[in-house]
Amino acid sequence: MFQKNPMSNRENGHEPETIIAASVKVEGDFASQGNVLIEGVVEGSLKTESDLRVGERARIAADVSAQNAVIAGEIRGNLTVSERLELESTARVHGDVKTKVLIVASGATINGRVSMGSEVEAKVTAKAEDRSGKGLRVAAEKLRVAEPVEKEPAMAGEEKVKTVNPFFR
Amino acid sequence: MYYYIYDTFLTDKKHERTIAEIETRLTDLGITGKIGRLTAFTNAKGLIRDESKRGAQTIVVVGNDETMAKVVEGLGDAKVTLGIIPVGTPTSIANALGIPDGVDACDILSKRVTQKIDLGVVNGRYFLSHLRIPGGNVSLESDGKYRVTALSPDCDIVISNLRGTGERQETQGGYCAGDPMDGWLDALIEPRPGSMGGFRGLFRNRHDSVASVIPFRKASVTSPEPISVIADGKAFTNDSLSIEIVPDRLRVITGRERVFAA
Numbered sequence: 438m439f440q441k442n443p444m445s446n447r448e449n450g451h452e453p454e455t456i457i458a459a460s461v462k463v464e465g466d467f468a469s470q471g472n473v474l475i476e477g478v479v480e481g482s483l484k485t486e487s488d489l490r491v492g493e494r495a496r497i498a499a500d501v502s503a504q505n506a507v508i509a510g511e512i513r514g515n516l517t518v519s520e521r522l523e524l525e526s527t528a529r530v531h532g533d534v535k536t537k538v539l540i541v542a543s544g545a546t547i548n549g550r551v552s553m554g555s556e557v558e559a560k561v562t563a564k565a566e567d568r569s570g571k572g573l574r575v576a577a578e579k580l581r582v583a584e585p586v587e588k589e590p591a592m593a594g595e596e597k598v599k600t601v602n603p604f605f606r
Numbered sequence: 607m608y609y610y611i612y613d614t615f616l617t618d619k620k621h622e623r624t625i626a627e628i629e630t631r632l633t634d635l636g637i638t639g640k641i642g643r644l645t646a647f648t649n650a651k652g653l654i655r656d657e658s659k660r661g662a663q664t665i666v667v668v669g670n671d672e673t674m675a676k677v678v679e680g681l682g683d684a685k686v687t688l689g690i691i692p693v694g695t696p697t698s699i700a701n702a703l704g705i706p707d708g709v710d711a712c713d714i715l716s717k718r719v720t721q722k723i724d725l726g727v728v729n730g731r732y733f734l735s736h737l738r739i740p741g742g743n744v745s746l747e748s749d750g751k752y753r754v755t756a757l758s759p760d761c762d763i764v765i766s767n768l769r770g771t772g773e774r775q776e777t778q779g780g781y782c783a784g785d786p787m788d789g790w791l792d793a794l795i796e797p798r799p800g801s802m803g804g805f806r807g808l809f810r811n812r813h814d815s816v817a818s819v820i821p822f823r824k825a826s827v828t829s830p831e832p833i834s835v836i837a838d839g840k841a842f843t844n845d846s847l848s849i850e851i852v853p854d855r856l857r858v859i860t861g862r863e864r865v866f867a868a
């Protein structure tokens with residue numbers, strides 16, 4: 438997912454990449470155009486137009502949006518990934534998940550709705566800094582699920598907990 | 607037209623021979639020019655202002671990192687090309703620009719390979735290389751959008767525009783912090799040197815030694831106590847810091863061994 442390139446940032450057209458180490462906390466509306474690696478604490482909202490990696494020790498209390506993501510830590514918030522989402526065995530997601538392709542390792546936890554399919558169109562519009570200067574807002578304009586991968590009968594009173602795992606059908 | 611700014615310490619006898627060799631080499635290369643000296647009564651800002659009005663297009667700093675910091679700080683609105691002949695220590699800024707120490711720098715100067723680089727501004731004063739802010743109770747707020755705080759008091763915040771030689775901080779995706787031509791400043795939150803040792807170091811996880819890299823264009827640094835800052839080797843203190851990037855602000859003469867690509 439993360440490609441090595443020895444050329445300078447400007448030559449590559451590289452967007453800046455962000456690393457939040459374990460000893461750092463970010464509060465507010467964090468947005469990036471480049472890849473993001475989180476090992477620390479994030480509260481508020483987290484958005485990247487590229488790839489996101491959440492390390493095992495990371496604690497995120499925010500709605501998260503990315504193009505591709507690999508999650509090994511904890512997220513308390515909704516997770517929207519426009520392409521591919523991979524949950525490693527230590528991943529714990531407490532919120533709704535929306536993605537096109539989902540890979541879940543044994544041991545990963547999702548407590549929330551999972552929406553996915555062959556055609557998941559998520560238009561995420563990043564508005565420019567608003568007039569009040571209070572920062573970026575991410576608005577999901579349109580989300581359409583064409584063909585759900587699995588259909589489970591909904592039982593009355595039962596919270597929908599759905600994991601997509603080919604080994605348990 | 608070249609204008610050479612000599613720092614005060616160059617009057618010391620131990621630099622006499624080096625200066626003589628440099629001046630001879632400059633004569634041989636045909637790039638001599640007027641000389642101005644930094645003293646208790648003259649500062650870089652005044653010298654640059656006066657000489658650029660008289661037509662000086664290239665300002666050459668003769669000295670160390672601190673000399674470079676004084677000259678960059680005094681640039682003001684002057685549109686000049688900056689060169690450096692490193693003499694004395696430390697000379698990390700010159701080395702990062704690919705300029706060797708002493709007489710060899712004259713040949714680089716005569717080749718006039720130039721790059722346009724970004725400059726950082728902190729509270730209205732330019733800096734070229736980096737700011738170092740001791741950690742503790744300090745937070746960085748980027749454009750009013752989000753705030754970054756170091757959870758450990760043993761961290762320093764380094765705002766990097768031009769990284770030093772041997773300090774390549776590259777992410778897995780290939781983005782390199784401290785590139786002075788990318789239009790970004792990089793906030794590096796890193797463990798203070800020496801803080802990982804001793805009794806506490808025994809209980810530290812290896813993850814604690816990884817530096818955070820946070821690119822930004824504009825940010826403020828706040829703290830309940832006055833903030834001590836070292837900007838390009840010069841120390842000052844302020845209650846808060848307002849930091850931003852000025853892209854492509856300065857044309858500098860560089861050598862082949864510079865730490866950034868064209």
